[in-house]
Amino acid sequence: MREVEAVFREERGRLLAALVRRFGDLDLAEEVTSDAVEAALRHWPVEGVPPNPGAWLMTTARRKAVDRLRREQALATRLAVLWAEAERAAPEAPPGEDGGLPDERLRLFFTCAHPALPAEDRGALTLRCLAGLTTPEVARAYLVPVQTMAKRIVRAKKKIREARIPFRVPDPGELPERVPGVLQVIYSIFTEGYAASSGPLLQRLDLAEEAIRLARILSRLLPAEREVAGLLALLLLVHARRAARTGPGGEPVLLDEQDRGLWDRAMIEEGTALVVTALSGGPPGPYAVQAAIAALHDEAPDLAATDWPQVVALYDVLLALDPSPVVALNRAAAVAMRDGPEAGLALLEELAGARLLRGYQPYLAARADLLHRLGRLPEAAAAYRSALEAAGSEPERALLRRRLAETEGTADEV
Structure with missing residues (x-):
């Protein structure tokens, strides 16, 4: 069977x-x-x-x-x-080596991720059609009722039909504009698998593995697209840590506390080789740079031995490619490791007004951690409370409750 x-x-x-x-x-x-x-x-x-x-x-x-x-x-x-x-x-594509038509799945990739479809529909349709998940499984992935997801998928198909969105691979001149949308759909699926937005589990391994499977297919179909290799490398290098990211009870284990002996070395080797491909032959793309950062983490024997100057330098490159507050947040965390918590906190305070970071749990938690490291315990406790309110999954909430209790306990001792 x-x-x-x-x-x-x-x-x-x-x-x-x-x-x-x-x-x-x-x-x-x-x-x-x-x-x-x-x-x-x-x-x-x-x-x-x-x-x-x-x-x-x-x-x-x-x-x-x-x-x-x-x-x-x-x-x-x-x-x-x-x-x-x-x-x-869409003129007929030549057959692939296995006698099939690899372009057929490419057509579905680009159709499911067409910019005319709402962002939430793209991921749902990709999981339904390319990953082969049932509608109830897709609904569970997005934490919505089955009926809601069924309507969403019907709506997406109706949009394809009524807007006459063609089932075709974009022309070579269109690929630079359209490939990022396809990659974003796969990355979004992986992100939800890496850190579930809500629910009892920190990781949704089924979603993360489906995203990797889709990225592998896309990599085979578009071998010359270096950002496809970059995305696959990033997913492999991050997913390689899955066994160490949670404790026996499902509680989160942060990077500095993880047992790196549990990391998947074969997956790290594969991802690292793909980083070389993704960084070769021209200016790097955002996924390739993120993969290079992930590779530096995976190669280090522990957190202190990580090449933080190089990590910060790569974040500088990434920030130029993608000047978003989230990238700036991650760079600030790396600066805190290189130059100390005060330097990192100063950068976080500069980001305080960014709309995308309002109520963003990783930002609030990072700020709380740096305040704690600086001994500013009342402020740290307040920041942990804000992060707790914004947390989605129960494991994240449990970790923040523990951090808050430790902070308040330390403050009481002082």
């Missing part, structure tokens, strides 16, 4: 993308993909997994699609128009 599930997981996105390309209708493609999988679940346990399971699924799905179109002449007419439009918009 595991073998069958692995086949479905690997082939579903390829199959769905090829069917969308063939028939120009995402709903129909999803329906016949599900039908083909159901047929496989009936036949394969008895007959065995065929030598070419992808071809078996494709043949079955195409037959079922043709049967549906024959039964629904009106739908067939509508699809014929859509198909003709899709053919004009």
Whole structure:
């Protein structure tokens, strides 16, 4: 059964993308993909997994699609128009080495992450169509009711249909503008997996691993795009620490307290090699620079031995590429490690008026920690209370409650 599930997981996105390309209708493609999988679940346990399971699924799905179109002449007419439009918009791509059409999944990547779709819909549609999660699973990922997520996915598909968003890979001249949107969707999925915005768990490993899987697919499909390699490197280098990031009870373990022997060294080696690719051949992109920072953390034997001057220098580069308050916040934390808490706190105070950081828990917690390190305990306690109010997940709240209790206890002793 595991073998069958692995086949479905690997082939579903390829199959769905090829069917969308063939028939120009995402709903129909999803329906016949599900039908083909159901047929496989009936036949394969008895007959065995065929030598070419992808071809078996494709043949079955195409037959079922043709049967549906024959039964629904009106739908067939509508699809014929859509198909003709899709053919004009996207000429046939050459087959890949495995006989498939790698461009098919690329079309789905760019369609799901199309800028015409609302940001919240892009991630949901990517998880549904490319990661193969069910609607209830996507709803759990976004912590919304299933009915709400179902409406969101229907709305996104309707937008694609009514706006006639083409199922195509952008022209080479469009890629620099469109690739960042695709990468942002994958990164957003990973971010929610790395630190859940709410709920009982700090990490959603299922989401983080789906994001890595999607990044791997995209890396295979766009091998010349260095920022794709940069994103994959970043995800691997950060996810390599997953086993050390929580304690036995699920409580967060901060970087300076983590058992680095639990870090995934094979994943770190893979990510570090990808950093070299991402930084070679021209000016680096934001994901490549973030990956380089993550690599410096992963290579250090402990927090004190981290090359903080180099980390700050890389944040300087990143800030030039992405002058956002969040990047400035992370740079301030690195400066605090290089030059001391007072220097870091001065930078944080300069960011106090940034709209994006109002009520932003990492900012509030970083400020509280630096105040604590400077012995300004009443201010630190107040800052921890603010961070606690802004915290989402229960493990983060538990950590902040512990920090607050320690601060108040120390203040009482003083």
